[in-house]
Amino acid sequence: MSLLDFARGPALEWSLLIMVFGIFWRLVGTFLFKGQVYLSKPKGTRFVAAGLRTIATRSWPDERLERTIRFQHYSGYLFHITLFIVIFLFEPHIEFFKWLLGFSWPGLPTNAVTFAAAVTVATLIALGIRRATNPIMKSITNADDWLSWLVTIGPVVTGMMAFAHQNIGIRYEDLLGIHILSVCLLFIWIPFGKLMHMFLLFPGRYQIGEKFEFRGVRA
Amino acid sequence: MASNMTLGESLRRRGVSRRGFLKFCAATASMMALPPGSVPALAAALEKARRPSVIWLSFQECTGCAESITRADAPTLEGLIFDYISLDYQHTLMAAAGDAAEAAREAAMHENAGKYLVIVDGSIPVKDDGIYSTIAGMTNLQILKDTAKDAAAIISLGSCAAFGGIPKANPNPTGAVAVSDIVKDKPIINVPGCPPIPVVITGVIAQYLAFGTLPELDVHGRPKAFFGQNIHDRCYRRPFYERGLFAETFDDEGAKAGWCLWKLGCKGPITYNACAVTKWNFGTSFPIQAGHGCIGCSEPDFWDKGGFYEPLAAGTYAPGAGLVSAAAVGVAVGVGSAVLARNSQKALHKEGA
Numbered sequence: 001m002s003l004l005d006f007a008r009g010p011a012l013e014w015s016l017l018i019m020v021f022g023i024f025w026r027l028v029g030t031f032l033f034k035g036q037v038y039l040s041k042p043k044g045t046r047f048v049a050a051g052l053r054t055i056a057t058r059s060w061p062d063e064r065l066e067r068t069i070r071f072q073h074y075s076g077y078l079f080h081i082t083l084f085i086v087i088f089l090f091e092p093h094i095e096f097f098k099w100l101l102g103f104s105w106p107g108l109p110t111n112a113v114t115f116a117a118a119v120t121v122a123t124l125i126a127l128g129i130r131r132a133t134n135p136i137m138k139s140i141t142n143a144d145d146w147l148s149w150l151v152t153i154g155p156v157v158t159g160m161m162a163f164a165h166q167n168i169g170i171r172y173e174d175l176l177g178i179h180i181l182s183v184c185l186l187f188i189w190i191p192f193g194k195l196m197h198m199f200l201l202f203p204g205r206y207q208i209g210e211k212f213e214f215r216g217v218r219a
Numbered sequence: 220m221a222s223n224m225t226l227g228e229s230l231r232r233r234g235v236s237r238r239g240f241l242k243f244c245a246a247t248a249s250m251m252a253l254p255p256g257s258v259p260a261l262a263a264a265l266e267k268a269r270r271p272s273v274i275w276l277s278f279q280e281c282t283g284c285a286e287s288i289t290r291a292d293a294p295t296l297e298g299l300i301f302d303y304i305s306l307d308y309q310h311t312l313m314a315a316a317g318d319a320a321e322a323a324r325e326a327a328m329h330e331n332a333g334k335y336l337v338i339v340d341g342s343i344p345v346k347d348d349g350i351y352s353t354i355a356g357m358t359n360l361q362i363l364k365d366t367a368k369d370a371a372a373i374i375s376l377g378s379c380a381a382f383g384g385i386p387k388a389n390p391n392p393t394g395a396v397a398v399s400d401i402v403k404d405k406p407i408i409n410v411p412g413c414p415p416i417p418v419v420i421t422g423v424i425a426q427y428l429a430f431g432t433l434p435e436l437d438v439h440g441r442p443k444a445f446f447g448q449n450i451h452d453r454c455y456r457r458p459f460y461e462r463g464l465f466a467e468t469f470d471d472e473g474a475k476a477g478w479c480l481w482k483l484g485c486k487g488p489i490t491y492n493a494c495a496v497t498k499w500n501f502g503t504s505f506p507i508q509a510g511h512g513c514i515g516c517s518e519p520d521f522w523d524k525g526g527f528y529e530p531l532a533a534g535t536y537a538p539g540a541g542l543v544s545a546a547a548v549g550v551a552v553g554v555g556s557a558v559l560a561r562n563s564q565k566a567l568h569k570e571g572a
Contacts, residue, residue, distance in 0.1 A: 001520075002519070002520075005520070005523075008525065008533075008534050008535045009534065009535045009536060012534045012536075013534065016541075016542060016545075017541055017542065017545040018545075020542050020545040020546050021546070021548055021549040021552075023549065024545075024546045024548075024549025024553055025549040025553045025556065026553070028549070028550050028556075028557065029552075029554075029556035029557050029560070030553075031557075032553065032554060032557030033557050033560050033561070034560075034564055037568070091463050091465065091481075091482070092530070092531070092532040093532065095482055095530040095533065096532040096533065098533075099529070099530075099532065099533035107463055108463060109461065109462050109463040110461045110462070110463055111461065171438075172488055173488075173489040176489070176531070
């Protein structure tokens with residue numbers, strides 16, 4: 001069995017099974033978990049509106065903090081947008097989703113996706129350097145952050161290497177196998193680390209808004 | 220039997236001009252990625268080359284490889300080169316049969332010990348002592364070991380001989396293996412393909428005749444000159460891949476416009492062969508040009524690499540049921556976790572109260 005056969009077969013199968021199992025475990029466990037019980041009377045009444053408002057307000061920087069977090073905020077947006085392009089608008093990736101989900105959508109030309117991938121890698125490196133050097137970021141960073149950074153940048157880099165295999169001098173099928181294996185690592189890590197924010201980010205912000213409404217705080 | 224006539228003498232007797240011979244040498248050198256300066260050396264060496272004895276063994280095969288090499292609707296110089304070798308044993312082409320055929324093989328082996336070439340097409344069954352394919356009462360396994368013993372080199376012709384091919388495909392009922400799984404002490408050149416490209420084998424034989432050496436091989440034992448680049452990198456449809464223009468079905472507008480066949484399962488990106496360069500039928504066309512994706516027939520285990528019509532981005536298994544089961548187990552464990560957590564919360568509240 002070649003590296004690519006292993007990657008497209010057992011590795012992909014088991015990593016997807018672990019990811020799906022883990023995501024459902026954490027989502028169901030989290031949503032069914034009974035939160036903090038407040039014994040006082042609620043001070044607000046519009047809980048849904050407050051939850052939705054907090055999702056929106058937390059999605060751009062507070063004007064009082066804008067100057068200090070500008071770089072992190074906008075490079076974060078840039079990274080997520082370009083990563084979205086790479087994952088969901090590259091034709092080979094769309095074919096993967098078609099195989100997995102049974103439906104597909106239009107993609108972008110390869111050159112456009114390659115540019116997006118380069119921006120993704122550059123932004124991730126810049127954010128990584130900031131995380132490693134900024135005292136505040138350093139103090140709130142743990143192994144989970146670095147592992148999540150690594151399994152995210154890994155597939156993008158290996159994917160670009162596979163695309164440029166002629167210049168690198170490594171056989172395409174080997175690089176494609178390594179790329180798929182790096183994606184398998186990402187799949188396995190998604191439910192168990194901070195990458196789970198892709199599912200919990202907005203529910204979390206909603207919940208914060210709801211709780212603040214309960215206490216009569218506008219946020 | 221191998222004669223003492225040189226190639227130059229043989230070609231002149233057949234009416235091939237010096238100019239025609241040099242053109243063949245130039246084309247062969249070009250195909251084999253030899254420098255232009257090597258053409259005179261190739262011509263001089265081929266001119267003086269002696270007729271080698273070749274024993275062609277056909278095992279678990281469909282005769283497609285022999286068809287590929289021998290079918291020609293016009294005589295070519297490659298054909299003459301091929302005629303030039305002393306083909307002392309080949310089931311399909313030889314006139315002798317039965318004991319006489321086997322005697323010819325044994326005589327060729329005896330008279331040319333250490334110098335003859337062996338061409339093998341077809342895989343070798345080894346399960347149950349190799350009884351699933353026999354010739355003249357001998358298993359393919361016995362014949363191969365016996366014939367390879369005094370060979371100068373072996374050419375595994377076609378994917379079955381090179382890698383086990385279709386007979387080795389899951390579930391491999393005969394225990395089929397490649398030549399290289401059995402013969403370990405002889406130089407082996409794999410010329411895979413289902414079937415292989417005729418010009419590749421004539422190129423390999425021409426190099427052996429001219430220089431007495433075998434070509435540089437890749438990781439799978441294939442001549443780098445022909446198997447050094449993948450089909451995708453040499454495909455004339457590659458620009459459409461870069462632009463994201465793909466045929467979605469075999470008869471849609473994209474297919475009619477000649478767009479890339481990657482989405483239709485083309486295995487060109489992981490297949491190393493010369494199809495896109497030399498093409499087939501005297502350079503007329505090749506599968507992708509004819510509108511069908513490459514099936515990767517020159518790669519090991521090509522039959523078991525997932526569906527021919529599944530793109531490379533797809534896994535090689537059906538994901539549906541497994542993922543639904545994983546989700547169901549995840550939900551069950553999630554519910555269980557939540558129940559345990561709530562019970563802990565209740566207990567804490569009671570303690571607090």
